[in-house]
Amino acid sequence: MDDVKIGEILLPGDEETQERREKKVRDRFWPTFRKAARQIPFSRDVVAAYYCAVDRETPLRVRGTLLAALAYFVMPIDVIPDVLAVVGFTDDIAVLSTAIAMINRNIKERHYDAADDVLADQPDRV
Template sequence: MEDVKIGEILLPGDEETQDRREKQVRARFWPKLKRVAGYVPFSRDLVAAYYCALDPKTPTRVRGVLLAALAYFILPFDLLPDVFAVVGFTDDMAVFAAALKMIQGHIGDRHYQAADKALAADEEPAPAK
């Protein structure tokens, strides 16, 4: 996957784009994660990113980047189909790693605590505050 393509995927987008992505992520994130959690070695970071993206205290640009990365994760079709178990998530991992580098330091302890709670309960608790 070329850096240019990842950069294009992670464009924060305007407010309308972010709203559309947020609706998609809210609707599809948990069902997808539940189906693939055993194959995704970065589940904790992914869930923490989810809570950070939905946190109203998160800066708009950071929300946009995270929503773009999360939207890519939930897409049914991507560069490497996720049906190929671990190998199928390498493109998702590359996009997510690039997103984390771009927003370094914005995913806080409260987001990881919410992620840990959600993963332990195997359900979506209330968003981090």
Template sequence: MDDVKIGEILLPGDEAEQERQSERVRKRFWPVLKRAMRYVPFSRDLVASYYCALDPRTPTKVRGILLAALAYFVLPLDGIPDFFVLVGFSDDIAVLTAAFAAIRGHIREDHYAAADKALADEPDMQPAG
């Protein structure tokens, strides 16, 4: 994926677009994460970003960037379809890494605490390794 494509994916969008992405992410995040756990090297950051994106205290632009990245993550068909297991999540990882760099410092400790709890409470959410 090139920088221009990732930049286009991470556009925060207007309020209506953010609401559509929020609904898509809420509906599909956990099932997709369960499938991706062993392929995504930063699952704790990913889950914390989910909580940050849904937190109304998060600045609108930051929420928009995270929602765009998370919506891309949960899309069934994207740049490289996720059913190509090992390489299927590589484009998602690139988009998420760019989003994390763009919003650095906005994922707070309470988001990480919620992520730790979610990962600990669900046995199939434990990272492989």
């Protein structure tokens, strides 16, 4: 992560960039999350962040920051390739935890409720 700074990854981008990221995130979030769930110590927060990012009531800048972090998470090629056992998701975890810390007050109870519902419904698949 030395060459790529987390702050650069988390830039919200313009509306076109956010739309492109949202499509990638919607298409790839669940398969990627299922692979990484056991390695992410704050899975509930990540799922709640997903619901916050796709919620049209979330402020645009917050959505942009979350979509940037989630897009980084779902991309198969990043600073540390996700296929590497144990360490593959460490950079993703760093980016996600930074984004969540930055916008935490914008993740609402309804986002956590949605995360709880998904995680409770599919414990063997997550």
